[in-house]
Amino acid sequence: MSAVRLARACLAASRRPLPLARPLHTTAARSSDALFVHRDTPYNNPQIPFEFNAENLKRAQEIISHYPTQYKKAATIPLLDLGQRQNKGWTSISVMNYVAKLLDIPPMRVYEVATFYTMFNREPIGQHFVQVCTTTPCMLRGSTEILNTVCSHLGGIHPGDTTKDGKFTVVEVECQGACSNAPMFVVGDDFYEDLTPESSKKILDAFASGKKPKPGPQSGRQTSENSAGLTALTSKPPGPGEFCAEEFR
Amino acid sequence: MLRLSSSSSRRLLNAASSVVRTVESRGFATTGARRADITLTVDGKEVTVPQGSALIQACEAAGASIPRFCYHDRLAIAGNCRMCLVEVQRSPKPVASCAMPAMPGSVVFTNTPLVHEAREGVMEFLLANHPLDCPICDQGGECDLQDQSMRYGSDRTRFHEIAGKRAVEDKNLGPLVKTSMNRCIQCTRCVRFANEVAGVEDLGTSGRGNDMQIGMYVEKTLASELSGNIVDLCPVGALTSKPYAFHARPWELKKTESVDVLDAVGSNIRVDSRGVQVMRVQPRVNDDVNEEWISDKTRYAYDGLRFQRLTVPLIRQGDRFVSATWEDALNAVAQGLQASGAKGDEIKAVAGALADTESLVALKDFINRLGSDNLTTDQPRGDEPPVHGVDIRSNYLFNSTIPALDKADAILLVGTNPRHEAAVLNSRIRRNWLNTQMEVGLIGEQIDAIYRYDHIGTDLKAVDQFVAGKGAFAEKFKAAKNPLIIVGSAVAEHADGAAVFKALSTFVQKNKDRLLTPEWNGFSVLQREASRTAAYDIGFVPSTKSKGVKAKFVYLLNADNITPDSIPENAFVVYQGHHGDAGAELADVCLPGAAYTEKGSTWVNTEGRAQHGRAAVPPPGASREDWKIIRAVSEVAGVTLPYDSILTLRDRMWEIAPSTVKYDETEPTTLDISAAGLASMAGLSAGKASGVPFRKPITNFYQTDPISRASVTMAQCTRSFVDQANIADDAKLAAAQTA
Ligand code: SF4
Ligand code: FES
Ligand code: FES
Numbered sequence: 001m002s003a004v005r006l007a008r009a010c011l012a013a014s015r016r017p018l019p020l021a022r023p024l025h026t027t028a029a030r031s032s033d034a035l036f037v038h039r040d041t042p043y044n045n046p047q048i049p050f051e052f053n054a055e056n057l058k059r060a061q062e063i064i065s066h067y068p069t070q071y072k073k074a075a076t077i078p079l080l081d082l083g084q085r086q087n088k089g090w091t092s093i094s095v096m097n098y099v100a101k102l103l104d105i106p107p108m109r110v111y112e113v114a115t116f117y118t119m120f121n122r123e124p125i126g127q128h129f130v131q132v133c134t135t136t137p138c139m140l141r142g143s144t145e146i147l148n149t150v151c152s153h154l155g156g157i158h159p160g161d162t163t164k165d166g167k168f169t170v171v172e173v174e175c176q177g178a179c180s181n182a183p184m185f186v187v188g189d190d191f192y193e194d195l196t197p198e199s200s201k202k203i204l205d206a207f208a209s210g211k212k213p214k215p216g217p218q219s220g221r222q223t224s225e226n227s228a229g230l231t232a233l234t235s236k237p238p239g240p241g242e243f244c245a246e247e248f249r
Numbered sequence: 250m251l252r253l254s255s256s257s258s259r260r261l262l263n264a265a266s267s268v269v270r271t272v273e274s275r276g277f278a279t280t281g282a283r284r285a286d287i288t289l290t291v292d293g294k295e296v297t298v299p300q301g302s303a304l305i306q307a308c309e310a311a312g313a314s315i316p317r318f319c320y321h322d323r324l325a326i327a328g329n330c331r332m333c334l335v336e337v338q339r340s341p342k343p344v345a346s347c348a349m350p351a352m353p354g355s356v357v358f359t360n361t362p363l364v365h366e367a368r369e370g371v372m373e374f375l376l377a378n379h380p381l382d383c384p385i386c387d388q389g390g391e392c393d394l395q396d397q398s399m400r401y402g403s404d405r406t407r408f409h410e411i412a413g414k415r416a417v418e419d420k421n422l423g424p425l426v427k428t429s430m431n432r433c434i435q436c437t438r439c440v441r442f443a444n445e446v447a448g449v450e451d452l453g454t455s456g457r458g459n460d461m462q463i464g465m466y467v468e469k470t471l472a473s474e475l476s477g478n479i480v481d482l483c484p485v486g487a488l489t490s491k492p493y494a495f496h497a498r499p500w501e502l503k504k505t506e507s508v509d510v511l512d513a514v515g516s517n518i519r520v521d522s523r524g525v526q527v528m529r530v531q532p533r534v535n536d537d538v539n540e541e542w543i544s545d546k547t548r549y550a551y552d553g554l555r556f557q558r559l560t561v562p563l564i565r566q567g568d569r570f571v572s573a574t575w576e577d578a579l580n581a582v583a584q585g586l587q588a589s590g591a592k593g594d595e596i597k598a599v600a601g602a603l604a605d606t607e608s609l610v611a612l613k614d615f616i617n618r619l620g621s622d623n624l625t626t627d628q629p630r631g632d633e634p635p636v637h638g639v640d641i642r643s644n645y646l647f648n649s650t651i652p653a654l655d656k657a658d659a660i661l662l663v664g665t666n667p668r669h670e671a672a673v674l675n676s677r678i679r680r681n682w683l684n685t686q687m688e689v690g691l692i693g694e695q696i697d698a699i700y701r702y703d704h705i706g707t708d709l710k711a712v713d714q715f716v717a718g719k720g721a722f723a724e725k726f727k728a729a730k731n732p733l734i735i736v737g738s739a740v741a742e743h744a745d746g747a748a749v750f751k752a753l754s755t756f757v758q759k760n761k762d763r764l765l766t767p768e769w770n771g772f773s774v775l776q777r778e779a780s781r782t783a784a785y786d787i788g789f790v791p792s793t794k795s796k797g798v799k800a801k802f803v804y805l806l807n808a809d810n811i812t813p814d815s816i817p818e819n820a821f822v823v824y825q826g827h828h829g830d831a832g833a834e835l836a837d838v839c840l841p842g843a844a845y846t847e848k849g850s851t852w853v854n855t856e857g858r859a860q861h862g863r864a865a866v867p868p869p870g871a872s873r874e875d876w877k878i879i880r881a882v883s884e885v886a887g888v889t890l891p892y893d894s895i896l897t898l899r900d901r902m903w904e905i906a907p908s909t910v911k912y913d914e915t916e917p918t919t920l921d922i923s924a925a926g927l928a929s930m931a932g933l934s935a936g937k938a939s940g941v942p943f944r945k946p947i948t949n950f951y952q953t954d955p956i957s958r959a960s961v962t963m964a965q966c967t968r969s970f971v972d973q974a975n976i977a978d979d980a981k982l983a984a985a986q987t988a
Binding site: 036 | 418420450451452453454455456457460461462464465466467468
């Protein structure tokens, strides 16, 4: 995790106040090399064996069969996803090598894909992967507070960190497409929407105690319908044939 | 003139879908149908280009120069640098001309304010993350980014980097390519080259956006015989040459056009020298031979020219060499010849791989004048007449010629590993294999090829089987329209050589309609030594009579691949050459000759193409051009050769073998003569099959001759690519050295 910490340190460093003489915006200078080059570590090296279990292998073959044989490599992303799921939520170098072998393509082609997509975690993560959306709509609806709440509730960790007990990893993510129910975060595969600091804490506590809270809007409303009550389509919908001439009823 | 192969237009069409092709996905396209021409207007000028050309090619054809970084006409199109923007009428935005097919009737402008502004903008973005380290960058003076920013960029910066520029870790690609990845502009030329041409599919891009970087993700070296070419391709100083690092600036170098002699391809090179030193070797474009690639040995073995050189004549006294004057040395040779009492075939000449044609002719004349026919080469079985004979050129030439490799649709390799014997030629096989449904079959030791092949077998039995039409590959070969058989030079050195040539030439005779037509000659021999073709051309081969005669006087001309036991004890041995290698060790007298960069000489490549090598630097010390040495020896030996200048010597070459002075041409053998050649081989008596498998003649690509054996760079390559030394250790070592 030192890589992540390093990146964060750089982020923090670049947040120092700038002299306002020039209206200038910079992006954080991140030390990207640690993230986009693989280095063997005791927990992540090509000697660690990885293979699909029987069930995943069957699914993998089913996925591969969707594509013409010479375009087998099109299955790279779904297979990496399968691998990541089987490998406790992260894509180790062995997972990538295995997928390359399975698809009969050079390993670098798989590395390229796995490093391109941020949803492939190339470092181990905690049991529950909390992705807090901080893109504009969520941010306008208070995602900063949600993020801070999540971080402090999990023991004062920072985005990118894993809690000491290995239960939670928190990251910031870009728009998840649930803006109408902002703010939101994702835990594992489920969306938790319409969050408040309180409901966020409740959800985290539930996960910590091994329960699985109900996904979806936490405000009680139905999906993304108007939270202040319906303003249109309030009358009873006409039943079938209601306004038809007699003979057509 | 616009050169546009059908494959490049095909590449254009494929480019969008697959920037980087993998082994598995060979394109579907087969023979490129000839496309119609289209006409468009560029800067008010009408141009006609083949349909499927990129717009950038059309602009070039119209004489407009378009700046570019990622586009390269021998690689797939990536379209990611955006430097080539041009304005097209009725298109709302400037378009990237390299990624845009030329359309009939379109009106293109390359010199409008919009285009200027677009280029300036792209330049500004490229420079935003590019370090300002030109003074300490080896690319300085030949950097596309430098040149184009002078020409198209803004003259001041608006970018004030408070948070610093992007920083990328350097990669360790091995002893040849030095990286400075901060400078990379992500044009992906190196990636495309490695994947398409060199066939090492380990190089790629990792990460994305601002974090994208070029590398292999895991730590390993770029193990390819062609890796040096990415140094040339890199438009900036991200990839530079490690051995050449900080040695010279391009404007200090004298450039001499020459040919490479470290294999038999005859790659065209440019020797860059400063003073008396060769500083580097660069490729020169020749579409018929090496296109614009050269192998790493060609490029990097030049430091071997500085070490282990023979610079003064040496005479053996007891167990050591004493330096001598030319006069003494020549007299010593004459005396040695006399004292040895050698008569007739007891006088033996051995020519090595680096002997130029002029000195071969001179040596042959000299030895003949002494009454001997014992002219041998230093390859295994070099002291017997070659099985294929030398009377008919097509029996030992690469008859199909190198460009024809793009047209073949089935290739059978016999006892050869083109990857090591002719690395550049091998990349053509890969290209053909990638772009078409061409099939490769191999008889001989398994090789680590850059294409997939059917392994038919390892010995004569497999040849017989193939010839009998048995096996899957034989079937494919039968169906091919342009089948090609490539026989390695090592086959002729093999115990079953005669049987192989007999079987294959009978096969070619039987399938004349496909293998030997006015358009196609499908029987090729791949030589691996630069001097071999010339030696055969001029008849530098032993007679049947001379075989087995115990020599009393041996003249080694650049012969360094000999084994000591091939030289009889008590024989008087003269070594003429430029390096103190295996040959010089055996000598009684050493005469220092010139290396290929130090003499104007003729080299005949495996196709029979005669090319000029030119002197870039003077020979060191007292060494002399080789033919002059032989001329001088002949005089003291009392059989003066009748030529005093290189021109009269070349007249003599014209008399013996006109093809050796018809420069830059391959002279195709006529059908009748080829057929006669085949008939002569088909009539060989094969003897009993030994059943010994065909071995690869080259075990270490990086060290095959005295120059590359003396080269430190090649020794490092051997260490990291052949011995697979751990690169992590190397990195630690380098760190320790700099600390
Ligand atoms: S290293 Fe050079 S050739 Fe490779 S992508 Fe970067 S700039 Fe292009
Ligand atoms: S902005 Fe958060 S889900 Fe779209
Ligand atoms: S040259 Fe056209 S985009 Fe790079």
